[in-house]
Amino acid sequence: MPDALHPDNLPATAFYLLAVVAIVASILVVTRRNPVAQAMNLILTLLSLAGIFALLQAHFVAAIQILVYAGAILVVFIFVIMLLNLSDEEIGPPRPSIAKGLAVLLVAAMIWGAAVRCADDVLAIPAATLDPGSYGTLASVGLLIYRDYLLAFELTSLFILIGIVGAVLLASRKVSGGGDK
Amino acid sequence: MIPLEHVILLSAVLFGIGTVGVLIRRNLIAIFMSIELMLNAGNLAFVGFARQYAGDGAHAVVLFIVVLAAVEAAVGFAIVVAMFRNRGTVNADEVNLMKG
Amino acid sequence: MADSLHWIPLLPLLGALFCATVGRLLPKICSGVVAVLAVGFAAAVAFGSAWHVHEHGAIVSRMGDWIAVGPLKIGIDLAMDPLSAVMCAVVTGVGFLIHVYSLGYMAHDAGYRRYFAFLNLFTFNMLVLVLAKNLPLLFVGWEGVGLCSYLLIGFWFEDPAKASAGKKAFIVNRIGDAAFVMGMLLLFWTQVQATGVTGGSLDFSDLQEKRSLFETTSWGGWTVGTVAALLLFVGACGKSAQLPLYVWLPDAMAGPTPVSALIHAATMVTAGVYMIVRMNFLYTGAPAAMAVVAWVGASTALFAALIAITQTDIKKVLAYSTISQLGYMFLAVGVGAFSSGIFHLTTHAFFKGLLFLGAGSVIHAMSGEQDIRKMGGLYRMLPYTCCTFFVGAAAIAGFPLLSGFFSKDEILWAAWQSPRGGPALLVLGGLTAALTAFYMFRCAALAFLGASRASEEVRHHLHESPPSMVLPLLLLAVLSVVGGALGLPHALGATNFMGHFLEPVIVSPVEIPHPHTALAELGWMGAASAVALAGMGFALWLYPRKLALAESWAGSWRRLHALSSNKFYVDELYLLFVVLPLRAFSFVCWKIGDGLMIDGAGVHGIAGAVKGGGNATTSLQTGNVQHSAILLWAGGAVVLGAFLWLGGFA
Numbered sequence A: 001m002p003d004a005l006h007p008d009n010l011p012a013t014a015f016y017l018l019a020v021v022a023i024v025a026s027i028l029v030v031t032r033r034n035p036v037a038q039a040m041n042l043i044l045t046l047l048s049l050a051g052i053f054a055l056l057q058a059h060f061v062a063a064i065q066i067l068v069y070a071g072a073i074l075v076v077f078i079f080v081i082m083l084l085n086l087s088d089e090e091i092g093p094p095r096p097s098i099a100k101g102l103a104v105l106l107v108a109a110m111i112w113g114a115a116v117r118c119a120d121d122v123l124a125i126p127a128a129t130l131d132p133g134s135y136g137t138l139a140s141v142g143l144l145i146y147r148d149y150l151l152a153f154e155l156t157s158l159f160i161l162i163g164i165v166g167a168v169l170l171a172s173r174k175v176s177g178g179g180d181k
Numbered sequence B: 001m002i003p004l005e006h007v008i009l010l011s012a013v014l015f016g017i018g019t020v021g022v023l024i025r026r027n028l029i030a031i032f033m034s035i036e037l038m039l040n041a042g043n044l045a046f047v048g049f050a051r052q053y054a055g056d057g058a059h060a061v062v063l064f065i066v067v068l069a070a071v072e073a074a075v076g077f078a079i080v081v082a083m084f085r086n087r088g089t090v091n092a093d094e095v096n097l098m099k100g
Numbered sequence C: 001m002a003d004s005l006h007w008i009p010l011l012p013l014l015g016a017l018f019c020a021t022v023g024r025l026l027p028k029i030c031s032g033v034v035a036v037l038a039v040g041f042a043a044a045v046a047f048g049s050a051w052h053v054h055e056h057g058a059i060v061s062r063m064g065d066w067i068a069v070g071p072l073k074i075g076i077d078l079a080m081d082p083l084s085a086v087m088c089a090v091v092t093g094v095g096f097l098i099h100v101y102s103l104g105y106m107a108h109d110a111g112y113r114r115y116f117a118f119l120n121l122f123t124f125n126m127l128v129l130v131l132a133k134n135l136p137l138l139f140v141g142w143e144g145v146g147l148c149s150y151l152l153i154g155f156w157f158e159d160p161a162k163a164s165a166g167k168k169a170f171i172v173n174r175i176g177d178a179a180f181v182m183g184m185l186l187l188f189w190t191q192v193q194a195t196g197v198t199g200g201s202l203d204f205s206d207l208q209e210k211r212s213l214f215e216t217t218s219w220g221g222w223t224v225g226t227v228a229a230l231l232l233f234v235g236a237c238g239k240s241a242q243l244p245l246y247v248w249l250p251d252a253m254a255g256p257t258p259v260s261a262l263i264h265a266a267t268m269v270t271a272g273v274y275m276i277v278r279m280n281f282l283y284t285g286a287p288a289a290m291a292v293v294a295w296v297g298a299s300t301a302l303f304a305a306l307i308a309i310t311q312t313d314i315k316k317v318l319a320y321s322t323i324s325q326l327g328y329m330f331l332a333v334g335v336g337a338f339s340s341g342i343f344h345l346t347t348h349a350f351f352k353g354l355l356f357l358g359a360g361s362v363i364h365a366m367s368g369e370q371d372i373r374k375m376g377g378l379y380r381m382l383p384y385t386c387c388t389f390f391v392g393a394a395a396i397a398g399f400p401l402l403s404g405f406f407s408k409d410e411i412l413w414a415a416w417q418s419p420r421g422g423p424a425l426l427v428l429g430g431l432t433a434a435l436t437a438f439y440m441f442r443c444a445a446l447a448f449l450g451a452s453r454a455s456e457e458v459r460h461h462l463h464e465s466p467p468s469m470v471l472p473l474l475l476l477a478v479l480s481v482v483g484g485a486l487g488l489p490h491a492l493g494a495t496n497f498m499g500h501f502l503e504p505v506i507v508s509p510v511e512i513p514h515p516h517t518a519l520a521e522l523g524w525m526g527a528a529s530a531v532a533l534a535g536m537g538f539a540l541w542l543y544p545r546k547l548a549l550a551e552s553w554a555g556s557w558r559r560l561h562a563l564s565s566n567k568f569y570v571d572e573l574y575l576l577f578v579v580l581p582l583r584a585f586s587f588v589c590w591k592i593g594d595g596l597m598i599d600g601a602g603v604h605g606i607a608g609a610v611k612g613g614g615n616a617t618t619s620l621q622t623g624n625v626q627h628s629a630i631l632l633w634a635g636g637a638v639v640l641g642a643f644l645w646l647g648g649f650a
Helices: A009-033 A036-053 A059-084 A098-118 A120-124 A136-147 A150-172 B002-024 B028-053 B058-089 C009-021 C028-056 C080-103 C112-131 C137-152 C159-193 C204-209 C211-216 C223-240 C248-254 C257-265 C268-278 C280-284 C287-308 C314-334 C338-365 C383-397 C403-417 C421-447 C456-461 C467-487 C497-504 C517-543 C547-556 C558-565 C567-620 C625-645
Strands: C058-068 C072-080
Touching: A009 A036, A009 B002, A009 B028, A009 C058, A036 A059, A036 A120, A036 B002, A036 B028, A036 C625, A059 A136, A059 B028, A059 C009, A059 C268, A059 C456, A098 B002, A098 C625, A120 C421, A136 A150, A136 B058, A136 C280, A150 B058, B002 C421, B002 C625, B028 C009, C009 C112, C009 C497, C028 C058, C028 C072, C028 C080, C028 C112, C058 C137, C058 C211, C072 C080, C072 C112, C072 C137, C080 C257, C080 C338, C080 C456, C080 C467, C080 C497, C112 C137, C137 C223, C137 C248, C137 C257, C137 C268, C159 C211, C159 C223, C159 C248, C159 C517, C204 C211, C211 C223, C211 C517, C223 C268, C223 C280, C223 C287, C248 C257, C248 C567, C257 C268, C257 C314, C257 C338, C268 C280, C268 C456, C280 C287, C280 C456, C287 C314, C287 C421, C287 C558, C287 C567, C314 C338, C314 C403, C314 C421, C338 C383, C338 C403, C338 C497, C383 C403, C383 C421, C383 C467, C383 C517, C403 C421, C403 C467, C467 C497, C547 C558, C558 C567
Parallel strands: none
Antiparallel strands: C058 C072
C-alpha cells in the first residue's frame, strides 16, 4: 500500500490505524474479567482517541484527553480497583452467553439503524476549510470558555463542588439498615 | 483527508461497544468503564462534526463532558465504595433495592 | 388636581392594605383612623378634581396597559367627566361620613380592623367603577363592589343566616353579571365583525363614536344596540336590585348598619343607574330597551313600596324603600331624563344614608332591637337621632323644598312629559310617591313617637349615640335639606346646575318639554307636594295613636296584608321555581354525573386501570438497573424502528 504512506494520505492512514486500536482496545475493556486489564485497555482506547482528536485538528482537546482523562480519571479507576481488590467471587459470575448475544444484537441493530440508515441524510455536509493556525488551539478554545461559555464554565465549578461534597458524603457515611437479603 | 462518515462510524461503534458493556457486565467498575467509553464516543462525534463545520464551539462542549465524566466517576465510585462496604459486593444484580 | 386622579381610588386601596396587614400589629384605633383618613383624603382629591372638571373639562389618566394582546389593548385608564365627578363626590363624600360614623358604631366589634379593611376596599372598587374609562375596567369595579358587598353582608359570618344572606347577594349578582359580560362581548364582537380584529374597543369614547354601528347592525331580529342595552340592563338589575333580581337587597340588611347605609343605599346599588347613564348613547338609540328600563323601574318602585308598607323591621322598611327609590332612578333614565336620574341618585345618597345611619343609631341604642313595633317614644332619649331621622323621612317623602322633593319632582315630570314616557308611568310613579310618604312616616312615627313599647331592660340601656355617630347624622341631615339646590328648577329663578353640568355627558339627549309657564311649574310642584303631604299626614294621623285601628284594617284585608308583609311570596316563588329545581338538578348531577361518571368511571376507573396495569407489570420491576437499561434501549429501538418505517428523514 504505497499510497497509504504518501504525505497527503498520512493523516488518514494514521486515523484508520488508531481507529482499529481503539475498537480492539474497547472490546477488550468490555470483555476482560480482570479489572486492571480493563483499565489498561481503557487507557489505550483513550490515548488512541486523543490521537484521533489531534488528527481532527482538536489540539487542545487532545491534550486534555491525555492529561485529564487518561491521567486523572483513570487514576481514580485504578485507585478504586486497588482499594477494593476484588476477588473473582466478589466480581460475580459472568452472564450467560445468550443474554450477551441478545444485548449485542439489540445494540447492533440500534447502531445500524441510527448511524447507517440515517447517515446519508445527516452527513451530507461539505467539509469546511480551516485556519490551521488558530483552529482548536488553546487560544481559541480559551476564548470560547472564558468569553462565550463563561456562565456555563463558572457553573461547572459549582457542579464539581457538588460532586466532591456528594462523593465525600457517600463514601464516608456508614449506611445503616440497608439490604434486603 | 479523514472522511466524516468514518469518524462518525467509529464513534457509533465505540458507543455500541460501551452500551453492550453497560448491559452485559455485572461488575459495577466495568459498567463505569463502559460508560466512559460511551462518553468518549460522544466526544469523538462532537469533534468530528466540529472539524466538518469548522466551528470549534464543540471543543468547549467536549471540555464540559470531560468535567462531567470526572464528577460522574467520583460520585459513582463513592457509591461503589459505600456499597462494597455495606454489602460486600460490586455485583449489579445484587443491588435491587428499587424492586417494585 | 388634574394629574392626581389615580390617587382617588389608590388612597382607599392603600388604606385597605394597611388595615389588612400592618393594622393587625397596631392598636385597633389606628386602622379606623387610617381608613377614615384614606377616604377623607380621597374625598378631598375627588372634590378638587371635580372642581377642575367643572372649570376645565374632563380629565383622563392612563396608568398603563392591563390586557394587551395583539391589536387588543385594554388600559387601566381612568377618566373623570362631569358624571364621574358627581359620582366620585357622592361616593367619597357620603362614604367619608359613613366611615366616621363606623368609628363609633363598630367601636366594640371584634372584627374592627377587618371591617375597615373591607369598607376601604369597597370604596376603592366603587371608585374604580365610576372612574373607569372602559367597560372591562368598569366591570372590575362592578365585580369588586359585589365581592365587598358579599364580605360585608356576611361580616358576622358566625351566624349561618347572615353568611347565607351574603351568599344570596353574591349569587343573584352573578346572574346579572353574566348578562353584563355577554352584553360587553356582544358590543366587542359587533365591532370586530364590522371592522376586523383591530377594530374592537370597549373604551367609552370609542363605543360612543360607533353608536350608529350598533344601531344599524341587526342581531336576531333586533339591533345590536337593543340587545346589548338589555343585557347590560339585566346586569344593572342585579346590581341595583330591580325586579326580578332585587331579592338579595332586603337580606343584605344582615350586615352592619353602616354597611347598609354605604353599600345598599348610597353607593353600590346605584352602579346600575350610573352604568346606564354612562352608556346613554347606547340606550337613546334603543327605544325598546329604554321602555323596558322605564317600565321595570316604575314597577319595581311601586312593588317595593307596597311591600314596605307592612314591614316591621326598621332596616327592612329602609331596604324596600331603597329598592323603590332605585326604581325611580331607572324610571328616570328609562324615559331619557338621565340627569334627573343622577340628581335623584345624589339626593337619595344623602337622605338614605342619613336614614340608615339613623336606624343604626336607634338599633345601637336599643341593644340590637330592629322591630319598630317594640320601639316608640324614642324622641325623648335620642333627640338628635329623632330629628335627623324625621328630616331624612321628610326628604325621601318629598316634603316641599327638601332635596327629595326636587329630584322626585323632576322624575315624575319626565315620566309624564318625555316622548318616551306617558301617563301610565306617571300614575305608577305618583302612587309610589304617596306610598313612600306613608310608609316612611309610619316607620318614623312608630319608632320615635308615642309611648315606649320596649321592654324594661332595653329602656334602661337607652342612650344617645356618641359624637362620631351623631355628627355624620347632622351633616347628612343638612345635605338632605339643601341637596335640592343642586337641581333647582327654573321656576324658582335658578338654573338647573346638575342638568347643565351633566350636559356634555349626555350625547343625544331626549328632549323633555319644560312647563310652559312658571305658574304651570308651580302648580305641578304643588300637586306633587299635595301627594306627599297627604301620605305623610295620613301616616301621622294613624300612627302611633290609632294602632288598634290600623290593626283592625289589617285584619279586615287580611289577604292583602299577608301578601304585602310576606313580600308577595317572591322568595317562596324563587324557592319553588328556581332553587328547588336547581337543587334537584344538582342532585342528579351529583349522583349520576359526579358519582357515577366522574368518580366511578373517571377517578376510580382510571385509578383501577392503573392499579391493575401496575400489578400486571410489577414483575418488570426487578430493581436491577441493567434490566431497566435494556428496556430503555428496547423502547428506543421501537421508536427508531417506527421512525425509519415511516420514512426516516426523507
